[in-house]
Amino acid sequence: MKWEYSAAPESSAIADIKDRYMPFIDGAFKEGSGEDRDTINPGTGNRLSTVSTVDAADIDRAVKAARRAYENVWSEMPGAERGKYLFRIARLIAERSRELAVVETLDNGKPIKETRDFDVPATAQYFFYHAGWADKLQHLGLGPAPRPLGVAGQVIPWNFPLLMAAWKIAPALAAGNTVVIKPAETTPLSILVLAEIIADADLPPGVVNIVAGAGDVGSALVNHPGIDKVAFTGSTAVGRRIQRELAGTGRKITLELGGKGANIVFEDAAQDQAVEGIINGIFFNQGQVCCAGSRLLVQESIAEEFIERLKQRIETLRVGDPMDKNTDVGAINSEAQLGRITALMKAGIAEGADLWSSSCPLPKNGFYLSPSIFTNATPSMRIAREEIFGPVLTTMTFRTPDEAVTKANNSPYGLSAGVWTEKGSRAMGMASALRAGVIWDNTFNRFDPAASFGGYKESGFGREGGPAGLAAYLDTDDEAVMP
Amino acid sequence: MSHLTVAKTYKLFVGGAFPRSESGRTYQARDSKGNFMANAALASRKDLRDAVVAARKGYSAWSKATAYNRGQVIYRIAEMLEGRRTEFLELIKTSSGTTSKAATAEVDAAIDRLVHYAGWTDKLAAVLGSSNPVSSPYFSYSAPEPTGVVGILAPPGAPLLGLVSVIAPVITGGNACVVIAAEHDPCVAITFAEVVATSDVPPGVINILTGRSSELAPHLAAHADVNALDLTGADAGLHKRLEQAAAETVKRVYAPKGVPDFAAVPGMGRLRAFLEIKTVWHPTGALSLSGGNAY
Numbered sequence: 001m002k003w004e005y006s007a008a009p010e011s012s013a014i015a016d017i018k019d020r021y022m023p024f025i026d027g028a029f030k031e032g033s034g035e036d037r038d039t040i041n042p043g044t045g046n047r048l049s050t051v052s053t054v055d056a057a058d059i060d061r062a063v064k065a066a067r068r069a070y071e072n073v074w075s076e077m078p079g080a081e082r083g084k085y086l087f088r089i090a091r092l093i094a095e096r097s098r099e100l101a102v103v104e105t106l107d108n109g110k111p112i113k114e115t116r117d118f119d120v121p122a123t124a125q126y127f128f129y130h131a132g133w134a135d136k137l138q139h140l141g142l143g144p145a146p147r148p149l150g151v152a153g154q155v156i157p158w159n160f161p162l163l164m165a166a167w168k169i170a171p172a173l174a175a176g177n178t179v180v181i182k183p184a185e186t187t188p189l190s191i192l193v194l195a196e197i198i199a200d201a202d203l204p205p206g207v208v209n210i211v212a213g214a215g216d217v218g219s220a221l222v223n224h225p226g227i228d229k230v231a232f233t234g235s236t237a238v239g240r241r242i243q244r245e246l247a248g249t250g251r252k253i254t255l256e257l258g259g260k261g262a263n264i265v266f267e268d269a270a271q272d273q274a275v276e277g278i279i280n281g282i283f284f285n286q287g288q289v290c291c292a293g294s295r296l297l298v299q300e301s302i303a304e305e306f307i308e309r310l311k312q313r314i315e316t317l318r319v320g321d322p323m324d325k326n327t328d329v330g331a332i333n334s335e336a337q338l339g340r341i342t343a344l345m346k347a348g349i350a351e352g353a354d355l356w357s358s359s360c361p362l363p364k365n366g367f368y369l370s371p372s373i374f375t376n377a378t379p380s381m382r383i384a385r386e387e388i389f390g391p392v393l394t395t396m397t398f399r400t401p402d403e404a405v406t407k408a409n410n411s412p413y414g415l416s417a418g419v420w421t422e423k424g425s426r427a428m429g430m431a432s433a434l435r436a437g438v439i440w441d442n443t444f445n446r447f448d449p450a451a452s453f454g455g456y457k458e459s460g461f462g463r464e465g466g467p468a469g470l471a472a473y474l475d476t477d478d479e480a481v482m483p
Numbered sequence: 484m485s486h487l488t489v490a491k492t493y494k495l496f497v498g499g500a501f502p503r504s505e506s507g508r509t510y511q512a513r514d515s516k517g518n519f520m521a522n523a524a525l526a527s528r529k530d531l532r533d534a535v536v537a538a539r540k541g542y543s544a545w546s547k548a549t550a551y552n553r554g555q556v557i558y559r560i561a562e563m564l565e566g567r568r569t570e571f572l573e574l575i576k577t578s579s580g581t582t583s584k585a586a587t588a589e590v591d592a593a594i595d596r597l598v599h600y601a602g603w604t605d606k607l608a609a610v611l612g613s614s615n616p617v618s619s620p621y622f623s624y625s626a627p628e629p630t631g632v633v634g635i636l637a638p639p640g641a642p643l644l645g646l647v648s649v650i651a652p653v654i655t656g657g658n659a660c661v662v663i664a665a666e667h668d669p670c671v672a673i674t675f676a677e678v679v680a681t682s683d684v685p686p687g688v689i690n691i692l693t694g695r696s697s698e699l700a701p702h703l704a705a706h707a708d709v710n711a712l713d714l715t716g717a718d719a720g721l722h723k724r725l726e727q728a729a730a731e732t733v734k735r736v737y738a739p740k741g742v743p744d745f746a747a748v749p750g751m752g753r754l755r756a757f758l759e760i761k762t763v764w765h766p767t768g769a770l771s772l773s774g775g776n777a778y
Contacts, residue, residue: 125618141610141611141751236733239733240730240731240733241730243726243729243730243733244726244727244730244731247722247723247724247725247726247727247729247730248722248723248726248727250738250740255733257733412707412732427765428763428765431761431763431765436761437759437760437761437762438761438762438763438764439761439762439763439764440763440764441763441764441765441766442765442766443621443764443765443766446617446619446621446623446764448615448617448618448619448623450615450616450617450618450623451615451617451623451625451762451764452613452615452625452760452762453762454760456630456759456761457631457710457733458732458733459733460733461733461735461759463760466613466615466625466760466762467613468611468625468760471755476751476752476755477739477740477752478750478751478752479739479740479743479749479750479752479753480743480744480747480748480750481739481740481741481742481743481744482741482742482743482744
């Protein structure tokens with residue numbers, strides 16, 4: 001049977017994209033002194049807008065504004081009042097949710113149904129959750145009056161631009177810190193709309209400063225001597241560099257880095273559900289998710305049948321215009337990222353794995369890739385070890401639970417893992433044996449501000465969300481030292 | 484007839500055994516007056532690698548032990564230490580030149596420190612974990628788990644209390660460790676290893692190397708199978724370099740803000756530093772059986 005869909009595009013007019021966006025420093029939108037950068041709509045490949053970026057002097061100004069706001073206003077303010085600002089921001093985000101969803105989809109390339117149903121509502125929820133902590137820090141188990149750290153320098157990635165802004169800003173502010181935050185160079189727009197919301201909320205100037213730019217701006221920010229805390233989400237390579245650069249400074253760091261999540265399917269799994277979960281795990285946000293289930297480990301006894309079912313289901317995924325409400329898989333965020341993904345796919349073919357791709361038609365313009373699966377892969381191949389960060393699944397098989405655990409844990413990463421089985425004891429046993437920060441039993445890619453998220457091993461350290469996420473923005477050093 | 488003292492040969496403590504350094508090297512430990520005390524093993528890079536392999540094995544057993552069991556074993560270390568207090572008093576007095584009173588206070592505090600941590604093992608999950616009220620039909624919980632193999636640079640100064648104060652929080656969380664003993668005081672460290680060896684601690688959970696910290700520490704910091712680093716005993720001049728090496732494999736690094744006062748009641752910072760928080764999601768029922776909403 002052939003299913004036909006009529007196009008159901010969301011209107012891009014809702015985004016009200018401006019021709020130019022400016023940094024938000026000390027409560028004001030002012031031209032930065034860095035060079036202008038165009039931001040591209042990955043769905044079409046066309047220019048979307050232009051963003052004024054910052055230079056070292058602007059960063060210095062932003063850090064100083066954050067310091068003043070920290071010392072004079074934010075750290076002096078009762079927690080309950082800080083919380084009310086955050087609640088207010090959460091409400092304003094919800095009120096402008098449709099606009100934010102369209103902005104995010106235009107700038108990032110992810111399907112509108114994801115920004116509408118996940119990114120934007122979750123962003124509001126992260127602010128709402130953390131708002132409530134602001135006057136309850138004494139209940140975190142960190143002493144009667146946990147102290148904030150000061151000014152946080154934060155650098156966020158392009159895969160969930162708005163949501164990552166919330167993951168960074170909300171806990172930092174709830175704990176009493178002020179922030180200077182830099183969005184990714186390819187996705188600066190949604191956080192600059194958030195800046196308008198922050199301004200509308202009358203947040204005191206300097207509490208949140210947003211500086212756009214490329215990697216050099218991020219590097220200058222985290223290395224600025226006026227920063228007390230660094231939080232970074234992005235690649236392990238850059239995370240490692242930041243940790244190295246900050247060696248010896250005593251600066252508290254949170255790193256949320258890469259992953260190569262194993263999604264493990266046992267022979268007793270409910271296969272239709274598992275198929276849906278595997279697809280969610282690797283094709284949600286075009287697979288550009290640090291915790292993506294990018295390694296499928298399927299029990300040998302069902303492997304052939306399962307992979308066949310998986311392919312059939314992938315064939316039905318609609319790939320194309322991110323603005324179309326029917327679209328399941330949208331555009332890759334940038335031409336550069338598309339190039340990195342296809343380079344690794346070529347390496348997979350060269351190393352002898354078999355590549356299968358959906359036969360779906362792809363739009364002529366924009367950055368697209370057919371959802372793909374590698375079979376006959378081995379653990380030593382690059383496609384089984386390195387983060388592809390795209391809609392490409394590497395499948396391997398196992399015979400026993402022990403082998404599944406060994407293979408899953410055989411990675412320098414340790415961010416996420418999924419387990420598909422109908423046997424409760426096996427699910428819980430696997431959950432405890434897997435060396436990863438988040439384990440999903442019979443589900444995948446679930447996030448909630450009440451549930452801590454973060455990695456083991458080279459996937460980084462520190463947590464975001466939940467009580468542990470607050471601890472990342474508070475002074476937890478309680479060791480007595482000699483006078 | 485007078486008795487000629489039988490001197491002890493101080494060796495390394497790796498994988499539950501007491502090997503000499505594979506390098507055959509030794510160095511002289513001297514007491515507070517500068518007199519010869521003993522020859523101690525001068526551990527090599529190869530000894531360090533062996534110790535990491537042993538620690539990985541020890542971790543495997545120790546991290547699977549129940550929290551109650553870990554608590555009992557740590558309490559057992561305290562029992563064994565209490566039984567050998569006279570030996571430690573003499574050793575500390577000789578090596579540090581402290582008074583009887585100070586040495587007694589140190590040994591007492593070290594024993595009490597172990598008892599303190601013995602009682603922590605089965606409370607960590609309750610204090611650091613949570614049941615997460617997520618807004619979807621899932622049971623979600625977060626709980627602490629050990630980080631893995633921890634490299635420890637033991638502090639100089641109080642030779643027994645300092646050593647116990649850095650090792651105990653690490654193993655309390657279920658980690659295994661490779662300890663580089665304070666260079667000046669190999670005798671107390673290896674005598675403590677004898678206590679550990681008779682306390683039901685699985686082989687490899689605690690490994691103690693003696694030698695030159697400046698020689699060993701860079702390799703410990705760079706070792707890819709070491710998950711975390713405690714710089715408490717690191718030379719200030721070495722800090723930055725060690726942290727840089729640790730960054731290559733994204734190690735967790737604990738560096739105290741000053742010289743720790745080990746006589747004070749410990750907080751939770753050292754426990755937290757070597758624990759990961761794992762979050763688990765499990766569907767709760769019929770609602771989830773219809774699948775999620777993100778695909």
